[in-house]
Amino acid sequence: MKAGIMKALVLHGPNLNLLHRRDPALYGTSSLADIDEPLRKEALALDFELSIHQSAREGEIIELLHAGIGEVEGALLNPGAYAHTSRAIADAIEAVGYPVVEVHLSNIHAREDWRRVSVTAERCRGLISGFGANSYVLGLHALANIVRR
Numbered sequence: 001m002k003a004g005i006m007k008a009l010v011l012h013g014p015n016l017n018l019l020h021r022r023d024p025a026l027y028g029t030s031s032l033a034d035i036d037e038p039l040r041k042e043a044l045a046l047d048f049e050l051s052i053h054q055s056a057r058e059g060e061i062i063e064l065l066h067a068g069i070g071e072v073e074g075a076l077l078n079p080g081a082y083a084h085t086s087r088a089i090a091d092a093i094e095a096v097g098y099p100v101v102e103v104h105l106s107n108i109h110a111r112e113d114w115r116r117v118s119v120t121a122e123r124c125r126g127l128i129s130g131f132g133a134n135s136y137v138l139g140l141h142a143l144a145n146i147v148r149r
Contacts, residue, residue, distance in 0.1 A: 005047050006073040008143060010039065010136070011064055012054035013080035019105075027105050027132075035133045042137050046144045058082055062092040065100075073147040074099040076139045083108070083118040093123040099146045103139040104129035 012032060015022060020031040036052050043050045051072070055061050061079065068075060077100050082089055093100045102121045107130030109116050121127040125146055128139045 005049055006144075006147060007049050007051065007071060008043070008140070009064060009068050009072050009075035009077075010036070010050050010052040011061055011075060011077045011079075012052070013061060013078055013082050014056035015080055016078060017054050017056075030133050035136055038133070039136050039140060042140055046140065048140065048144065058086055058088060061089055065089075065092045065096050068098060069096050072098060074101070074143045076101050076103055076136060076143060077120070077124070078103050078105070078136075079118075079120045081115075083120045084115055085119065087119055090120045090123045093120060099125040099143060101125055101139045101143045101146070102127045102129075103135040105132050105135055106130060 016032055019027055020029060032054060040050055053064050055064070061082070065075065075098065079086065079089055079102065083102065083104070100123070102118065102124040108118065109129070118127060126142055128135045128142065131138055
């Protein structure tokens with residue numbers, strides 16, 4: 001069981017920087033900053049320090065995962081559409097050796113057929129989807145439970 005302040009990555013994938021503009025009926029009207037602010041507050045309550053990044057580039061997401069080796073206890077990852085296509089991100093998740101929890105704002109299992117399969121989640125410790133911005137907070141709680149065991 002780990003004690004004290006722990007570090008975690010939060011990785012927002014492609015198009016998440018456009019949340020306040022993109023399909024509000026599906027994703028809501030919150031911006032990425034609106035998601036990050038309460039997440040940071042919750043992290044403090046759980047004794048986590050967060051390093052938050054957003055990238056539309058698959059290679060940069062992989063490099064950020066790699067950079068966490070030996071630096072973080074775990075990561076929250078919203079890979080966006082890469083969840084359904086990126087074997088490279090899935091391989092990186094498997095290789096880094098720390099737990100990764102995948103999160104999605106929408107319920108990917110209630111969407112188009114192609115969105116119902118997440119190749120990245122296959123390598124994660126768990127998947128939380130469908131709770132809007134709260135998916136991140138729930139994911140952080142799950143990650144805290146995993147790393148404290």
